[in-house]
Amino acid sequence: MYDTGKIITGLIIFLCLITFPLWYDAITGKAATKPELKIITKEKQCVEATPYMRDSHMKLLIQWRDQVVRENKQLYKGIDGKTYTMSLTNTCLNCHSNKEQFCDQCHNYVGVAPTCWNCHIIPEEKS
Amino acid sequence: MDNSKRTFLKVAGFSLLGIGSKPIQKALAGNEEPKILPSPEALTGKRWAMVIDMKKCKEDCRDCINACHQVHNVPDFGNPKDEVKWIWNEPYEKAFPGEENEYIEEYIDTTLKGTEFITLCNHCDNPPCVRVCPTKATWKREEDGIVMMDYHRCIGCRFCMAGCPYGSRSMNWRDPRPFIRETNKEFPTRTRGVVEKCNFCSERLAKGLIPACVEACKEKALVFGDLENPNSEVRELLRFHHTIRRKPQLGTRPQIYYIA
Numbered sequence: 001m002y003d004t005g006k007i008i009t010g011l012i013i014f015l016c017l018i019t020f021p022l023w024y025d026a027i028t029g030k031a032a033t034k035p036e037l038k039i040i041t042k043e044k045q046c047v048e049a050t051p052y053m054r055d056s057h058m059k060l061l062i063q064w065r066d067q068v069v070r071e072n073k074q075l076y077k078g079i080d081g082k083t084y085t086m087s088l089t090n091t092c093l094n095c096h097s098n099k100e101q102f103c104d105q106c107h108n109y110v111g112v113a114p115t116c117w118n119c120h121i122i123p124e125e126k127s
Numbered sequence: 128m129d130n131s132k133r134t135f136l137k138v139a140g141f142s143l144l145g146i147g148s149k150p151i152q153k154a155l156a157g158n159e160e161p162k163i164l165p166s167p168e169a170l171t172g173k174r175w176a177m178v179i180d181m182k183k184c185k186e187d188c189r190d191c192i193n194a195c196h197q198v199h200n201v202p203d204f205g206n207p208k209d210e211v212k213w214i215w216n217e218p219y220e221k222a223f224p225g226e227e228n229e230y231i232e233e234y235i236d237t238t239l240k241g242t243e244f245i246t247l248c249n250h251c252d253n254p255p256c257v258r259v260c261p262t263k264a265t266w267k268r269e270e271d272g273i274v275m276m277d278y279h280r281c282i283g284c285r286f287c288m289a290g291c292p293y294g295s296r297s298m299n300w301r302d303p304r305p306f307i308r309e310t311n312k313e314f315p316t317r318t319r320g321v322v323e324k325c326n327f328c329s330e331r332l333a334k335g336l337i338p339a340c341v342e343a344c345k346e347k348a349l350v351f352g353d354l355e356n357p358n359s360e361v362r363e364l365l366r367f368h369h370t371i372r373r374k375p376q377l378g379t380r381p382q383i384y385y386i387a
Contacts, residue, residue: 067163069277072268074166074333083164090313118318119278121310 035105041095047078058114061088088120097123168335172353174272175250175327176382177341178364181239183348191245192216194343195325200316202303211297213325214340216243219387225376234369235387245349247340248295248325249373249381250274256287256296271353272382273327283320292377296324354382 046053048060064086067073076084085091096102099122107114195201195214202211222244226235254274257265264280265287267273288296302319310316314330317323328338336342341351352361361384364370370384 063163065279069275069279070266071163072165072169072270072329072333073163074169075164077160077162077164085166086163089315115318119315121312121315123312 035109037105038098038101039095040097043095045078045080046095047076047084047091049079061092061116064088088116089123093123166333166335170332170335170337172271172359173355174252174353174382175332176272176352176354176361176384177247177338178350178352178361178368178370178384178386179245180348180350180364180368180386181242181244182236182386183346184245185346186242188346190343190345191340191349194339197309198311198314198328198331198339199326200303200307200311200314201323202299202306202316203308204301204303204306209298209300211299211303211323212295213323214245214247217246217294218242219244222246222373223371223385225374226371235371239387244385244387246293246295246373247383248274248327249293249379249383250325250327252380252382253378255290255292255377255379259286259290261286268329271332273329274324275329276322276324276326278315278317278321278323281321283322285322287322292374292379293381296322298322 048056053060064076068086074085076086078084093099099117192214196203199213201213204210219240219242231237250273252267252272254265254267257267257274260266261284262280262282264277264282266275266277268275283298285298288298299317299319299321303317307316328336328340331338337351338349341349350360350364352359354361354365356362364386365384368386370386372381372384375381
């Protein structure tokens, strides 16, 4: 085999470069900043249990959207037995009133860009 | 042999019974409360329609247009080519090109012929825009006849704009947000690349309110109601007045009636 040394060194450099994001954090000792949510509300309970909301809020929102727009149904009975109007701007953002510190925290962290806000209005942010 | 056939039939019979019991089980277990409910205060009708009395409509008044545009965040691009139309003025000749006969003055107040007519989506009974929509972003609501629009599904192909013979649909060529004079926080805006139109205030009907344009008209020239209810105000008006509709010859069965 010709140029074994060159090929192996090349491969090692290549591997080092491609795994850069993995070892960089380990060496510098700073892990990626975890999202920190800030909820400004007096309410104790969301429409569903927190773990469900955390991983399935997008499914719930899509269900709400389809029910309101296409089925003409407006009300949702929450886990606490209260009835809520199915509305992103008028219900969700009432409690989660700061999009930057609530929605964007995780969405930026996981790198998703939902298009909700192209049309739905973000109420004036309270801090 | 006989014995095994007998067992087979028994087993088959019981299995069939098992299949039949499923709906019974469902009925017994199905007392779970529904989580999603329609709004109790919603106005309900079987065939919403509007009667517009042009004899009452004041020429320079724009109350209905302003109210609608404010409630629905309708942008004003300041350019007639890009105009977004929910409710707008149309000269008589353009709105009613089919009404051309020699004796027209017998049933139309001919002084109205030079004036601007209030026009909006006709919420047709046979809507051509719905037929051409490839994504079902627009559809006719079965329960009350409103031609609805789902901006989430609209891909901006503009087939509906070609299909609509009334010019009731408008494309957002640009992001409409900077062109909205005063934003209503309770109603979403649209985004670039979707088609929009009048929704007969379906969001207000769900809250038990009549359409914004009807509410805003001080002259009571706009009347909204259920055509299938013989005692409704719209039926009353149709009973006692001669009315015309826009381009009925096209077979779209428009549901906006004009007293002229």
